[in-house]
Structure formats: C-alpha cells, structure tokens
Amino acid sequence: EAEVAQSPRYKITEKSQAVAFWCDPISGHATLYWYRQILGQGPELLVQFQDESVVDDSQLPKDRFSAERLKGVDSTLKIQPAELGDSAMYLCASSLTGTGYGYTFGSGTRLTVV
Amino acid sequence: GEDVEQSLFLSVREGDSSVINCTYTDSSSTYLYWYKQEPGAGLQLLTYIFSNMDMKQDQRLTVLLNKKDKHLSLRIADTQTGDSAIYFCAEIGDTGRRALTFGSGTRLQVQP
Numbered sequence: 587e588a589e590v591a592q593s594p595r596y597k598i599t600e601k602s603q604a605v606a607f608w609c610d611p612i613s614g615h616a617t618l619y620w621y622r623q624i625l626g627q628g629p630e631l632l633v634q635f636q637d638e639s640v641v642d643d644s645q646l647p648k649d650r651f652s653a654e655r656l657k658g659v660d661s662t663l664k665i666q667p668a669e670l671g672d673s674a675m676y677l678c679a680s681s682l683t684g685t686g687y688g689y690t691f692g693s694g695t696r697l698t699v700v
Numbered sequence: 701g702e703d704v705e706q707s708l709f710l711s712v713r714e715g716d717s718s719v720i721n722c723t724y725t726d727s728s729s730t731y732l733y734w735y736k737q738e739p740g741a742g743l744q745l746l747t748y749i750f751s752n753m754d755m756k757q758d759q760r761l762t763v764l765l766n767k768k769d770k771h772l773s774l775r776i777a778d779t780q781t782g783d784s785a786i787y788f789c790a791e792i793g794d795t796g797r798r799a800l801t802f803g804s805g806t807r808l809q810v811q812p
Contacts, residue, residue, distance in 0.1 A: 619799055627703075628788050628802030629743070642799060677742060689733075689800060691743040 588612040590692035592678050598698045607695045611660070611680030615690075620653055620663050622629045623675040623694070632676075635661065636680035704803035706789055711809045718776040720806045722789030725770065727792040730766060733800065734774045737786045745785075746774070776808075784810045 591610040599605045611618050616637050621629035632651065634642040637658040646653065650669070655661040665672055678692045703725040712718045722767070730751050734775045735743040749756045749763045749772075762775040776783055789803040 617798070626804075628790075628804045629800075630802070631799045655701050679743075689745065693742040696740070 588690070590678055590680050590690050592676075592692035592695055594695055594700075595693065596696045598700060599668050601650055601670055601699055602667040604663055604664065605668050605697065606664045606696075607676050607678075609663070609678030609692060611678070615680035615682050616652045616658070617681040617683070618655055618661050619679045619681070620661070621677040621679065623677055625674070629677055632663070638684075653684075665697075668697075670699050673697055673699045704789055704791055704801055706787075706803040707804045708804070709807050709809070711792055711811060712779050714810055714812050715780060716779055718774075718779045718783070718808055718810075720774045720787050720789075720808065722772040722774075722803055724771055724772065724789070724791050724801075724803075725793060726793045726801070727770070728793040729770075732763075732772050733792075733794045734761075734763065734789040735788040735790060735802075737788065739785075739807070743788065755778055756772075779808075779810050781810045784808055 593608050618635040620630050620632045623629040632646045633653045635655045639656050651665055653663045675694045675696050677694045679689050681689045706722050710714040733748045734746045736746050737743050747758050747761050747763055749765050754765050760777045764773045771788055786807050788805045790800040792800050
C-alpha cells in the first residue's frame, strides 16, 4: 500500500537552531499538506500545496517557518530559529483530488525544542 | 472560520458500544471524516460521510449525520481494547480552502 514518507521520525533541537522536515507524498498526488499537532490538540493546517504552488499558507508563521515543493513532488518544511513553543508533531498528508477524500497522512515528525 | 468541537474523553467497557460526538459550524461542509490516532502515530482514516447522507455503516462503525444541527457521531459496536485511541472528527467545506479542519479529539479508553 502506498504511503506518505516523512523524515526524520524524531528530532530534538536547541532553541534558536534551524530544523527541517521532509515529506514525500504518494506518487501522483498533486495536493500536499503540512499540519502541526500540538500535544492534546487536533492537527492544524500550516500550508497547502497544489503541485508546486502554495494555495494556503495563512496559518504559517512566516517570520520563522518556510515551506517549499520545488518540483511539485517532495516537500521541505523549515523552522529558523526554533522556539520552545514549536515542540509538536508535524504531519504531512497528500491527496489526489484536494477534496479531502483520499487524504493519506504520514507518520509524522515529533519535534522537541529544548 | 470553521470550528469543530468534540468532547475530550470517553470510557467504556469492552464489548459495549461507544458513541463519540462532534459538532461543526461550517454550513458548507461537504465531507465529514473520522480519524483514529494511536500513541505516537499518524492519522488513520476510519470512515467518512458525504453531507447529503444521514447514515453510513461500515462493519462495526456507524456514522450518523444531522446536518440541520451540524452534529456528527461515530458509534463503535462491540468495542475492543484495540479501539483505545484518540478519535478526530474532521470536515472539509465547499469553499476556496480545500483542507481538513479537525476537532481537538476524543480519547477513548476501553476497560477490559
């Protein structure tokens, strides 16, 4: 069964350092999403891509977060500088149609900022 | 904006039925979903319902939708200890933003 791949699985970083997460969606899925899930809460959308274009980054803290999907396939989410409040699970998902049907989530990257 | 709300915790005995409830505010919701998340894991899609349906059954799972009241429920029949997890309600609307909006999750604890 096709999966959304994410790496690393776990990341511990010091405050003010830079950190990056990688996501490889299911082949052929044009829509890619990055969600942040703080412990005890539901996932919240950070950014949505359609192919290589950003269609929604209204909730992305752009002073420190950036996301790219240069060739419309895999994607990188970066935080610089990391803050203690960024500790969370970062989930990537992809979808064929962008309607929500057929969303597939990766296993996530657990970030701890110390 | 869109808002999805769920109760935080539900405890049931093994073999009983579980009912997890969700309310949402987006009247343009077209698809509503239930996801399961086990500790440290990603999200697993359990089932979904289109907004023009009021019920969907899938093995032990029954989804009921009251569109007038914007209320969604998930019933798990014969609940097992392996059903212990966090269950998220999510919706997507027919607006320009085509991303899922999630509730805060309901932790289901199944006691043997």
